[in-house]
Amino acid sequence: xxxxxxxxxxxxxxxxxxxxxxxxxxxxxxxxxxxxxxxxxxxxxxxxxxxxxxxxxxxxxxxxxxxxxxxxxxxxxxxxxxxxxxxxxxxxxxxxxxxxxxxxxxxxxxxxxxxxxxxxxxxxxxxxxxxxxxxxxxxxxxxxxxxxxxxxxxxxxxxxxxxxxxxxxxxxxxxxxxxxxxxxxxxxxxxxxxxxxxxxxxxxxxxxxxxxxxxxxxxxxxxxxxxxxxxxxxxxxxxxxxxxxxxxx
Numbered sequence: 001x002x003x004x005x006x007x008x009x010x011x012x013x014x015x016x017x018x019x020x021x022x023x024x025x026x027x028x029x030x031x032x033x034x035x036x037x038x039x040x041x042x043x044x045x046x047x048x049x050x051x052x053x054x055x056x057x058x059x060x061x062x063x064x065x066x067x068x069x070x071x072x073x074x075x076x077x078x079x080x081x082x083x084x085x086x087x088x089x090x091x092x093x094x095x096x097x098x099x100x101x102x103x104x105x106x107x108x109x110x111x112x113x114x115x116x117x118x119x120x121x122x123x124x125x126x127x128x129x130x131x132x133x134x135x136x137x138x139x140x141x142x143x144x145x146x147x148x149x150x151x152x153x154x155x156x157x158x159x160x161x162x163x164x165x166x167x168x169x170x171x172x173x174x175x176x177x178x179x180x181x182x183x184x185x186x187x188x189x190x191x192x193x194x195x196x197x198x199x200x201x202x203x204x205x206x207x208x209x210x211x212x213x214x215x216x217x218x219x220x221x222x223x224x225x226x227x228x229x230x231x232x233x234x235x236x237x238x239x240x241x242x243x244x245x246x247x248x249x
Contacts, residue, residue, distance in 0.1 A: 004062035004226035006040040008032065009099060009116070011069055011092045012047060030211030031067055031113075038219035040226065047095040054098035055106075063109040063226030065219075066096050066116030068209060071171055074130060077122045082130035084170070097123050107200035109225035111218065114169050117194060117205025124177025124196075131170050132190065142166045142212055147192045153183035154204060155193045158221040165192075165208035165215075172207060201225055 008031050015024035025046040032042035045057055058064060073088035074081045076097070096116070100123045103110040112120040118128055147165050149156035173191040176182065184193035184206070196203035202225035210218045 002230075003039060003041040004223050004230050005043060005060070006035045006063040006065060006223065006226060007043050007045045007057065007061040007099075008035065008065045009067050009092075009096050010044050010046050011067075011089065027067060028211065030209075031065065034211045034216060034219045035065070035223070038216045038223045040219070040223040045099070047091050049091065049094065054095065054102045058099060058102040058106055058108050061108055061226075062230040063222050064099060064103045064111070065222070066100060066110070066112045066119055068114030068116060068169075070115065071130075072115065072118050072122055072128060074128075077127045079127065079130070084131040093119070104196070104199070104203060107229070109202040109222050109229060110204070111202075111222040112205035113211070114207060114209055117207050118171060118173065120203070120205045121173050121177045121180060121194065124180055126177030126180065127174040129172045129174045132172055133170075142168045142209065145186055147184045147186060147208065149184045149193070150182060153181065153193075154195050154197070154202060154221065155183035155206070155218075158217045159184075159215075163215065165206075165210070166212040167208045168212075169207060201229055 008027060010025045010027040012023055013026050014021065015026060025044065027044055035042035040063065070089040070092065071086040073090060073093055074085060076093060096119050100110065100120055122128065144164050144166055146162050148162045149159055173194060176194065179196050180194045181197055182191045183195045186192050192207045194205045202222060206218055
């Protein structure tokens with residue numbers, strides 16, 4: 001049986017390698033490495049602003065990962081930027097929000113990581129805390145802290161015990177988006193995982209960075225859900241016409 005195809009969102013930035021310095025599509029190598037370790041086939045998704053690009057992209061996938069990165073622009077959730085909020089990445093915000101909405105509409109399993117979890121919350125009408133302390137190890141250094149699951153959630157099914165996770169973020173979920181529930185917390189009460197129960201497939205966000213650790217269980221839960229969907233809706237040229245569609249507000 002072929003491995004489930006897992007798309008991972010990327011971003012564009014100025015990069016330098018060899019004799020070259022130019023705009024490049026970037027993604028830390030830990031993401032595809034984690035997808036492979038969990039049994040999936042990783043493909044990278046550069047930003048695309050073409051009409052229906054997100055829908056067409058999601059239709060070709062068995063599962064989707066929205067990767068970490070820059071702060072979400074506060075205007076996306078009706079807030080004024082805090083002085084400590086980073087510069088906006090509007091092209092990436094638009095692309096990843098479109099991917100999230102297409103994945104939810106088509107019931108494609110979805111995992112949001114750090115920024116990806118925050119965008120999932122924003123996509124469903126939630127808001128963010130723009131700054132909190134003590135969730136990094138310092139500038140450019142990952143910290144770690146324990147995360148405790150909420151019993152009865154999909155996250156708790158994957159990771160039933162309190163686990164120490166690699167973390168690097170200064171923003172976090174404030175008001176939960178429509179239909180979302182918190183499925184794990186940090187000791188200070190920060191929402192560290194959320195999910196969309198009752199949906200046709202897995203929709204999960206985690207605030208930490210599993211790609212920076214050795215624990216594959218969160219990604220394995222996505223790959224397994226993607227495998228189930230792949231068997232239910234095989235990848236064929238007319239797949240889009242047969243995929244389930246659920247309206248997203």
